[in-house]
Amino acid sequence: MTELLKVDNLRTYFETERGTVKSVDGISFEVRKGEIFGLVGESGSGKSITGFSLIGLLDANGKVQPGSSVKLEGREIVGLPDAGAAQDTRPRHRDGLPGPDDDAEPGHQDRRPDRHGDPRP
Template identity: 65%
Template sequence: PSPLLEVTNLVTHFHSRTGIVKAVDGVSFALRRGEVMGLVGESGSGKSITGFSIIGLIDPPGRVEGGSIKLDGRELVGLPSSELRGIRGKSISMVFQDPMMTLNPMLTIGTQIRLALEAHEDVSAAEGRKRAIAALRQVRIPEPETKVDFYPHQFSGGMRQRVAIAIALLHRPKLIIADEPTTALDVSIQAEILVEMKELVAELGTSMIWISHDLATIASIADHVCVMRSGKIVEAGPVLDVLTRPKHPYTQSLLDALPSRAKPGALLARGAGTDAAPPPRLA
């Protein structure tokens, strides 16, 4: 079967007075239906910009210069923004490190979920509220009938991220791009959110690109992994192979930098790519 997402030779640059930053410099990969792909690399390696390019969030001075992004065989590069908006949030959605990238501080959660629904379908106010409560319940927010009337600031960081995840899942997207969704959370909440997202995408059959600078997190959630450095993918493969038998010295250097209790043997013994297992905590 054809892959859900096929990215070929993607190039995204930022233009400034001092020159060009080649944020994404010829990236290619394919994502199968239901697969979770990890995109790992140090800060500045081009992971977020790869995600933003796929969902069409590159604004000037950035530009997708070339390459191809096919979702279900349909080319997204070069689509007018009006058409991309129809795909964004519906077929592809994104969960950001900061949930306030998704949430509006001035509106109740119920209103925001209804507006997100209305962007792609006709819903009555009563139906919108019902769907909002169900969406909150799905991401395990307790007492959703009450919480639906809360404003974002009335939630903890972890609960805010759960709301953002609920909004990302609202239209049952084919693909979720999760950009370091646990990085800014308290350590105790990080593992919970990671396990919940893994369970939710498995249950819904959603494909996911999980972006992280942290190999330990990737080991807990991804089936396949692409290792990025300076805008390029230097190594890719099943997470087990890449983390136990890295071929590229850069991947090895990322592994060497992990504390010993988070080394691949320890990571993979905890069930990377199989059952939901909490990620090992890093010092």
């Protein structure tokens, strides 16, 4: 199978008033097309920060450290400008099945009525 996502030595640190916090410190994994991947761990172990690091949604004081590598379909995405990273990591529907309405305004994709007949917000 083709490699979809390869994460190598991901390190994400946060600068705080008390010093540097090493939230993610050297995680590596691969996800191949067709695989199902789950990231599990104890509370506070860095699962969410790993995900936020992959999609570029870190707080201003957080930074993916030099030497970290995240490749999406073989293309390095660490260090891309924010707009480029968001565009490149957006899910793509290639199987021909219907997906979410990508053109709808955020928060307004699902307009089915609720149980009272009112459209959902």
